[in-house]
Amino acid sequence: MLDPAMQQQLKTYLANLREPIELVATLAEGDPNSMKTRDLLEDIAALHPMVSAAFDGTASRAPSFLIRRASDHDAAVTFAGLPMGHEFTSLVLALLWAGGHPPKVDAEVIDTIRGLDGAFEFEMYFSLSCQNCPDVVQALALMAIHNPRISATLIEGGAFKDEVDSRQVMAVPSIFLNGEPFANGRMEVAEILAKLDSGAGDKAAAKIAAKEPFEVLVIGGGPAGASAAIYTARKGFRTGVAAERFGGQLLDTMGVENLPSVTYTEGPKLAAQLEAHVGDYDIDVINLQRAEKLIPAAREGGYHEIVLANGASLKARSLIVTTGARWRQLGVPGEDKYRNKGVAYCPHCDGPLFKGKRVAVIGGGNSGVEAAIDLANIVGHVTLVEFDSKLRADEVLQAKLRSMSNVDIITSAKTTEMTGDGEKVNGLTYQDTGSGEEHHVELDGVFIQIGLVPNTEWLRDSGLELTKFGEIAINDRAATNIPGIFAAGDVTTVPYKQIVIAMGEGSKAGLTAFDYLIRTEPVEEIAQAFQAA
Template sequence: MLDPNMQTQLKRYLANLREPIELVASLDDSEKSAQTRELLTEIAALHDMVSASFDGTHARKPSFIIRRASDAQRWVRFAGLPMGHEFTSLVLALLWAGGHPPKIDADLIEQVRALEGDFEFEMFFSLSCHNCPDVVQALTLMALENPRITATLIEGGTFQDEVEERGVLAVPATFLNGESFYNGKMELAEILSKLDSGADDKAAEKLNAKDPFEVLIIGGGPAGAAAGVYTARKGFRTGIAAERFGGQLQDTLGIENLPGTSYTEGPKLSDDLKKQVADNAIDMMDLARATQIKPASKAGGMHEVVMANGAVLKSRAIILATGARWRNLGVPGEAEYRNKGVAYCPHCDGPLFKGKRIAVIGGGNSGVEAAIDLAGIVGHVTLIEFDTKLRADEVLQRKLRSMPNVAIITNGQTTEILGDGSRVNGLVLKDRASNEERTIELEGVFVQIGLVPNTEWLRETDLELSKFGEIVVDDHGATNLPGIYAAGDCTTVKDKQIVVAMGSGATAGLGAFDYLIRNEPVEEVAQAA
């Protein structure tokens, strides 16, 4: 199961084990069980503190638990093979069970240990889902730190019958004590905020205790990270408050148009940016959502940003880099069947539609790339474009047209998504030339029709927004309010691309630098007078 390179790497990691660990597998006669046996045998052979046994009696087969030999009450179960994006999760589970300390905020670990009650988590993932590892790793940590928490992490492709039975049509899908808990990516702090009623108050207390910043950036995508690096390197006390560091990068796989980088993936690029932010001593406040901005009354004064948990952050200059999100179709049935056949991430959810009929809405680069990826997994793809022609790059169009299980419909408008109450079973399509409507039977709809700026929370301010809700900026990234700058996909910058966002972030950072050196803090001016 493990090639020589993987074995070498894993052996090096296992050298960090401090206590013996046990792998206990429940297997049957299937091929996946044979692969599981092979994997665990190979792992056990790499370190004398790891033992593997195959006498488990759990109903889910193949599955195996990882536990510390001295404490059988703390364990995590993997059902199916945790390879692909989840191999790192497997490695971390081995290390944490073996006493290697996790690189997690100590306050969060204490919150996990202090949770009262019994929590039985089950979480479905797919091997191609780049959002799933965060949830897998968070639940793994919780199960290994608190004996009243269990986590069973299920690879949906191996347990397809259970996926069907429980109506799992989007991953990550998390259940708690048998009931649906959350669909989508969650980090440890988010899970704790749902379980611990005092989590938000604790987070607010930490934010309120922070000294005022010279530059505060709202948003942690490519634009926000670039802006932060530029202002921090100018010597200014810089903070980044992000609802989700990385932004859309976390939902992007192949990136091949970033100069100097032939190929990378969004989550990796996000991790690289996060490391660079840390290297520049920027105060990183993740999972921090801004809800209100109170501009300073005069140049050089303190702006205030109110967070969702009630905390207030202050700064002499602010850079808004809140990014954008996928645009909804806005038709009947879309909201009702979200995560029940309506999906927005083909990489995460595509494997759940193996062999089925699906539609992709949108003929730009994102839509055509999604259709190409899905065509290799699903039974049939119908690509629907509102315009009279596809808008994707010609090279992508040629690839799509070469695929035998793809149908392309242009000048088509999706007017309704249909379902049986529990999942999607079709959509209504109108021919924009003839106005005739017809129903297409299918099991999934992937929406890829562009972006909406994350600026709703700014509409009640004096900040100038375009008719599309974008923040209006000049060539220096400045808004109409002194000391407030903006960058990236949330602005009127024309092209919504990673490299453009990075450039606009740098521009806004330099603009904020120029503002700060030309405007003394009003508090200092008052004292001098």
């Protein structure tokens, strides 16, 4: 099951085991996936004497297997289906954690996990092509292994299609708790704990409120934010990063092939490398925090204030705003109602859930056409719907799309509604922009790919200059109209929203902030010194 390179890699990791672990599989005779599961577990067991494999499990799902600590059967997690692809790292971590290897998380997080009281039975569905799923898989595995009152079954949706259909799982990652829907979408362990522990938000707010003002505070943790923080930290300034999710849009990006010197990488991997690079410096990363209000300094050299969603606030002499952008919504009836019930925005994540079915892609730019091409290799049929009279994607992509036999292209089409049966999508309605005639297309899913919208709603009453499109207006040095506040990346007016450009703009903003700080007197510190004298 594992090729020689993967076996060697896994053998190296398993050398970190501190305690014996047991792999207990439940298999179905004659089932190809069960045979692959047996091969996988036998391969793993052969790599280290502390690992044993048994095939006498009695779980309700087959194939599935339990990873448990031999000395403590409550330290366990279950995988249903094969955790390969993006989830191979999750499998490795589960093996190590069950074997007593300490996780690379704060001790405070482990204490919170262990302190949860009650019975928590998690079931989580993932797809092997989903780059957002590993964080959730790993968070639940960590929780199950460190709290005997928590169980976690991590299910590869493609191996349990009937179950996925019966539970109407139409987007991954999808989490159920004690049999009821709990959450959809990418989540880190701290977010899951916050939903379970009602006091977690207050604790986080109190911790943030106690922080001293920064010299530089970066708002946003994508490529622009990470680059800005690295540059200001290297200049010796006390730097903080407050981010809703470190990595930003990178976490939703599958393949990256246009970053000079890097032939190919994937968004989550690049995000992890950026986070590691930031971690090499004395940068205070405050993750999972959403900015809600900007209060500019009363005078130049004073402290700007950022109010967070949890009520806490952070202050800094200079700010670099890098809050990026998000998928643009159509804003038509049914879109919100059927989100994650057939309406999706990530073809890589959710495409496998529509295998053999009929879907639509809305958007004729590069993103839309690429999504349609990818989906056409998975689903039964793709209908591409574009508002313009022609597609706007690169010609090479259009040629590839038109060569596919299971794709229809509809142009001059204004989508007016996502229709459904009350529980899931069953089609869309569009209007022919030439004739005005309305048409309905029966579908099982709709993927929306119509571009991005900047994350600047929280800045509208701040005095910061925004364009009619909501972008932050900056000059050629990444400065805004307010002294001491800079901006970079997709949230700004800089043309061409690309990773490499965001990195460059973030670096530029960091250097401009440095220049501002060394030329500006810190008025609060001067006032305090004067009062003390």
